[in-house]
Amino acid sequence: MEIVIVENKAEAATIAADIVEAYAREGKTLGLATGSTPVGTYQELIRRHREAGLSFADCQAFLLDEYVGLPREHEQTYYQTIRREFTAHIDIEDAKVHSPDGTAEHPGEAARAYDASIKRAGGVDVQILGIGSDGHIGFNEPTSSLVSRTRIKTLHPDTVRDNARFFDGDESKVPHHVMTQGIGTIREARHLLLLAFGENKAEAVAAMVEGPVSAMCPASVLQMHEHVTVIVDQAAAAGLEHTQYYAYALENKPGWQRF
Structure with missing residues (x-):
């Protein structure tokens, strides 16, 4: 793992966008995550598209997951969310942005067909990820198989409760099932790019980076991947013990260089 500790989210977005831009310029396949964590990165990529001519026209993209049962036109589907937050603002064709069919x-x-479609496309070149406070990636929560494929998962009640804020605070409106790429599917991406911010992620980040590889912290499987970049702010890095081995993008911590 390559661990980069940054001062703030804006700095993280710049570094993450540098990495994604390199793949976009080669027309590679992007793995996109929804949620608040990658929004800054997407905004920076949109800015580069508008102001510097960064093109995504030769790329295609695959989403990590989708709610089961919501019609695609529903504003809270991940199909709609990624378009609203990113792909509608760049020059990638909508038909090249693939998402699981939750309907x-x-x-x-x-789910099996979606997994197969990623393979037919040649696989994902760079996969953007976040991490849950319990160490989950995608919707692969603790005890998920480390070799799992794209499949249907039942959301934990805490996840349903957390997601109710996107459904007018009404838990009854939140789907209880999702279609998610499995950990085995995610691991096949050539470069994994994970971002994490805030003190509530510190325990999960420490378990992912320095703990044992375990299904109780699904993200810990990233230790076994050949190319992983983890970008965290100081709060999310607070639980790390072996910081002498990590790179920094902080004024008082020399050692990090632009990729």
Whole structure:
């Protein structure tokens, strides 16, 4: 793992955008995550597209997950969210932005088909990830198999409760099932780019980076990947013990260089 500790989210967005830009310029396949964590990175990439001519026209993209049962036109589907927050503002064709079909008549079959479609496309070149406070990636929560494939998962009640804020605070409106790329699927991406911010992520980041590889912290499997970049702010890095081995983008901590 390459660990980069930054001063703030803006600095993280710049570094992450540098990494993604290198892949975009080569027309590579992007793995996109939704949620608040990557929004700054997407905003920086949109700025570069508008102001510096960065093109995504030759790229295609795959989403990590999707709610089961919500129609695609629903504003809270990840299909709509990624377009609203990122892809509608750049020059990638909508048909090249792929997401799981949460409205399929047979969700299990649709999950397997989505997994197969990633392979047919040649796989993901760079996968953007966040991490949950319990160490989950995608919707692979603790005890998920470390070799799992795209499949249907039941959301933990805490996740349903947390996501209710996007559904007018009404838990009854929140889907209880999702289609998510499995940990085994995620691990096949050539470069994993994980971002984490805030003290509530410190325990999970420490478990991911310095703890044992365990299904109880699904993100810990990233230790076994050949190319991982983890970008965290100081609060999220607070639980790390072996900081002498990590790179810094802080004024008082020399050692980090632009990729």
